[in-house]
Amino acid sequence: MSDVDAAQAPACAMAQEFVRFAVEAGVLGFGEFKTKAGRMSPYFFNAGLFNDGATLGRLAQFYANALIASGIEFDMVFGPAYKGIPLAATLAVELARRGRNVPFAYNRKEAKDHGEGGTLVGAPLAGRVLIVDDVMSAGTAARESIKLIVKAGATPHAMVVALDRQEKATEDGRDVDYSAVQYVRRALGLEVCAIACLADLLLYLSETRGTDMLQHRERVLAYRQRYGVAEG
Structure with a gap:
């Protein structure tokens, strides 16, 4: 095994463990699902099904492990409404459990006109901000989060997602030759870390x-051949 292979082995093992965990939790399912881009996908990742304390806590461990392995530095975490809110909160709890206590914040979809008001909740946005989300499809949540972070005077620095679908993004209803993750890296200048892809x-x-898994693989492979992008 080469030095490069040896370095990649732990990350690969973690990714396989995460995929297995997501399948067993029913979060990663197979069948026929319509994506935001209007494609019929043979698989679907629904982070909303991490809906009890045990699975959400385990998910936070995977996020923390992936971040540590990536070497990405950040000062606080931000969860875009709505799915990003529990992800950011539980990641902050897990990081604190490991000895690193970082502030976190999230946004509301609509501004509150009473109490503290505004769209932002939690710690004030400051420093290098890590955006936490589940799956990046079109990069819309990333762009909206970046606007909020910049407006608050902080620096949108990086993103961490559970799954990188590695498929073509869409612009104005047309497929393009790059994924949402690649767009965020290249055009928006953010580092991106994914637990698995x-x-x-x-x-x-x-x-x-199992025959079922073989059939799922053939359908997922065909989907990748049609919509997939080169890694990077």
């Missing part, structure tokens, strides 16, 4: 015994 899902399906 589509390649990890295909590896899991390849190594898991």
Whole structure:
């Protein structure tokens, strides 16, 4: 095994463990699902199904492990409404459990006109902000979060997501030759860390015994061949 392979092995093992966890929790499902881009996908990742304390806590551990492995530095975490809110909160709790106490904040979809008012809740946005989300499809949440962070005088620095679908994004209803993650990296200048990606899902399906898994793999592979992008 080369030095590069040895360095990649722990990350690959973690990604496989996460995919297995997501499948067993029913969060990563197979069938026929319509995406925001209007495509019929053979798989779907629904982070809203991490809906009890045990699975949400385990998810936070995966986020923290991926961040530590990435080496990304940040000063606070931000969760875009709505799914990003519990993700940011539980990640902050997990990081504090490991000895790193960082502030977190999130936004409301609509501004509150009473009490403290505004759209932002939690710690004041400051320093290098890490945006926490589940799956990036079109990069819309990232762009909206960046606007809020910049307006508050902080620096949108990086994103962490659970799954990188590694598929073509859409612009004005047309497929483009880059993914939402690649757009955020190249055009918006943010570092992006993913716990797992589509390649990890295909590896899991390849190594898991059973006719059903083989059939799922063939459908996911065909989807990737049609909509997939080169890594990077």
